[in-house]
Amino acid sequence: AQSVAQPEDQVNVAEGNPLTVKCTYSVSGNPYLFWYVQYPNRGLQFLLKYITGDNLVKGSYGFEAEFNKSQTSFHLKKPSALVSDSALYFCAVRDGLGGNNRLAFGKGNQVVVIP
Amino acid sequence: DAGVIQSPRHEVTEMGQEVTLRCKPISGHNSLFWYRQTMMRGLELLIYFNNNVPIDDSGMPEDRFSAKMPNASFSTLKIQPSEPRDSAVYFCASRPTGSSYNSPLHFGNGTRLTVT
Numbered sequence: 001a002q003s004v005a006q007p008e009d010q011v012n013v014a015e016g017n018p019l020t021v022k023c024t025y026s027v028s029g030n031p032y033l034f035w036y037v038q039y040p041n042r043g044l045q046f047l048l049k050y051i052t053g054d055n056l057v058k059g060s061y062g063f064e065a066e067f068n069k070s071q072t073s074f075h076l077k078k079p080s081a082l083v084s085d086s087a088l089y090f091c092a093v094r095d096g097l098g099g100n101n102r103l104a105f106g107k108g109n110q111v112v113v114i115p
Numbered sequence: 116d117a118g119v120i121q122s123p124r125h126e127v128t129e130m131g132q133e134v135t136l137r138c139k140p141i142s143g144h145n146s147l148f149w150y151r152q153t154m155m156r157g158l159e160l161l162i163y164f165n166n167n168v169p170i171d172d173s174g175m176p177e178d179r180f181s182a183k184m185p186n187a188s189f190s191t192l193k194i195q196p197s198e199p200r201d202s203a204v205y206f207c208a209s210r211p212t213g214s215s216y217n218s219p220l221h222f223g224n225g226t227r228l229t230v231t
Binding site for chain 1: 119146150156157158160163165170171206208216217219220221222223224225
């Protein structure tokens with residue numbers, strides 16, 4: 001079964017500094033990886049995904065993520081954080097083995113950008 | 116595009132009562148998912164439908180939970196009887212018809228359920 005680990009409960013970063021949110025995954029087949037963001041009292045919004053090809057994927061709001069197969073990681077990054085980036089970030093994975101349609105989410109990381 | 120619409124936004128009920136959560140997916144979306152979010156367990160998939168048919172309900176916690184999708188524009192998640200441990204935020208999400216399994220999900224704003 002697929003699973004995702006987001007090791008840090010909360011990430012604090014000063015505005016203007018680089019932001020990194022960590023994610024590692026476990027699958028049996030090929031991994032299909034996603035990042036979603038959740039603002040207070042809202043549903044999750046899609047940020048970006050890795051399916052195949054270039055290991056560095058770019059998404060919405062200046063975010064990018066790097067797929068690292070050897071480390072089974074898919075960390076989310078932003079070069080310069082904004083206060084408005086403060087939110088809950090979820091990593092998710094789908095296992096490509098067996099036509100699996102289930103998307104497994106991590107527990108989420110609260111990002112706090114300090115002005 | 117009004118997005119995925121869930122109702123009610125908040126529900127407070129007493130233990131033992133029946134609770135019904137509602138979801139209207141985006142028009143043209145034929146896959147519908149129900150998720151539950153708690154601090155302890157994060158986001159869990161309860162059940163998903165494809166073309167109104169339940170495909171995978173292995174995440175439904177127990178017989179007290181049931182979900183239906185009578186047509187392409189409406190789904191319900193029912194808890195009967197409700198218990199305090201059911202308190203959570205319940206999300207509905209949908210995905211466009213014909214899209215791949217890797218297409219993004221579109222989430223509603225959720226229903227916050229409190230069972231006292």
